[in-house]
Amino acid sequence: MSERPFRIDAGDTSVECDPDQKMLDAFLRAGVWIPNSCNQGTCGTCKVRISTGTVDTPPPLDTVLSHTEQEQGFVLSCQSVPTSNLEIDSVTVDSSARHHVLRDISGTVGSIRQVADDTLTVTVMLDEPLEFTAGQYVELSIPGTGATRPYSMANPPGQDGELEFHIRRQPGGAATDGWIFDGMTVGEPVAMTGPWGDFCFTPDDPDLGLILLAGGTGLAPLKSIATAALELDPEREIHVYHGVRFESDLYDVEHWQTLAANHPGVNYTPCLSRGQWSGRTGYVGDAVIADLPSCKGFSAYLCGPPAMVEAGVKALKRRRMSPRRIHREKYTPAIQLSPV
Template identity: 50%
Template sequence: MGFAVTVGGRRVECDADQSLLDACLRAGLWMPNSCNQGTCGTCKLQVVGGEVDHRDSPFDTLTAEERAAGMALACQARPVSDVEVGGAGDRATHPLRDLTATVLEVADIARDTRRVLLGLPEPLAFSAGQYVELVVPGSGARRQYSLANTADEDKVLELHVRRVPGGVATDGWLFGGLAVGDEVEATGPLGDFHLPPESDDDGGPMVLVGGGTGLAPLVGIARTALARHPSREVLLYHGVRGAADLYDLDRFAELAEEHAGFRFVPVLSEEPAAGRRSGFPTDAFVEDVPSARGWSGWLSGPPAMVEAGVKAFKRRRMAPRHIHREKFTPADALG
């Protein structure tokens, strides 16, 4: 049994066991979204007609008062009648798709870190910085991994995966039996962490700060930004525990050779090494940039680092509307 969901004047069919967000994204209808786990609140919207079942919506994210006022989390809410919602649907988006990909490469690139390349039978439309969900074989669990690709690299998806001890997806699969030639079930693209359309991109200076494999979406975003405006200033900070956690240094050296305004700054927090910055990447930014007026900022990684980055950007007078952060907490970090 299904119901109609009306968003911005458009009607979308939604199954009774399908989230409002999933139905709209599959129809190519935009709704704000980030974590898709009910924890960030990005997809919160107003139900102006009909009723929904809130399912697993956490009360920390959607309070009892908000529910009583007709608010809902689109990633969790299921319709129990025809529904009309407000606050979304004002632009098109890349349609959400189910994919069957083939593993092309599994390579260790740093301590407890792997690169996984997934080949697709046909291109996937996405924006640099978005992510895909993988289905863990035999468990039904779904895990989210950011794409390191630019939008024109649409047939081979690049994922950076950090091993989580005891993790269902990492120890039990991606660092376990995953092999070249395996088929992987995935869904994507997801997330609002990406550059604005090229028509709205003025080529202004950017700073990107990634912690661990939070570097992945920033790779695609930085390369896209430089392709649009080759002379723009782009600072990319990578925060890790030690030198053994760094990777893709040759890739960033090549970018620096091609673009005079690009600089890659690795920062080691726990294991100092000669010739490397020590401390935290957000502190390194504050040391390097006396004023970030007119800049945009991009943050991806552990929540504590992201929050520190927001404070650092504001300290350097970056406009809050130009601060972008990847809000989801990878499910593997939860076990």
């Protein structure tokens, strides 16, 4: 195999890609934005069409790239490594402030705190600041394995020197059972790559309210988004719904209650899908339908398990929210080859 970088031409844009480097990684490190979400080959967001050249790529799922698309030359840039110079369909060079150059990051564990059953809040003190947009994630490198796992930032951009992550244990998970819940210590070094993802807070019309629907640790990027939105407009109307199974799975309750007390436009509603308690029960999508007769004056961000996200989208559409204002991020266990 050649040790020289391959060239990828995309219209008026060209980047160099090392022989063992994924195409998406090369583009983002060069400051050329390609839409991306899971970075695991399960969502299809980063697909591009190759007109000339060859790549090494694992067989994609039929649900991600159809046989017709594969015959037309489409590949997943997050999974494909060039084996020759390439020409692909043009990409848009987007200089938007919400898109940032991908880079390697280092830091040390600042704190580890159990906040709910099988859920930790971990902070990492960075060696140098990281520019990102609220809603994005980084990939943490699992020591001694060569593997990575994606975790969303829960803190807003601009807090130089520290990142906050909400991490739920995945039984048998290489990152959680193999490291974070079993052996991670305060002060140990952490290697990361980021920022990734197009689940990004967009300021939109300041007159629009926000509806934030979270399942489990899908609350993390929504915490970042809510904080960023309130920094721009402390009076903004924001409805936060956090769905978990049992009361023992709830966390950050005091944070949201304090936020609601300090900002009259913020409403926080935790919902339990199982078990009994004094608060709301059922699913977050049903709670939205019960509480809001119309969602026409809002935009929404949803993050959590796929079933919760899809049900939430249906609820928002039922309440007449425009599809273009619905932003979503699905979390599934890494052992199923998708974001944690």
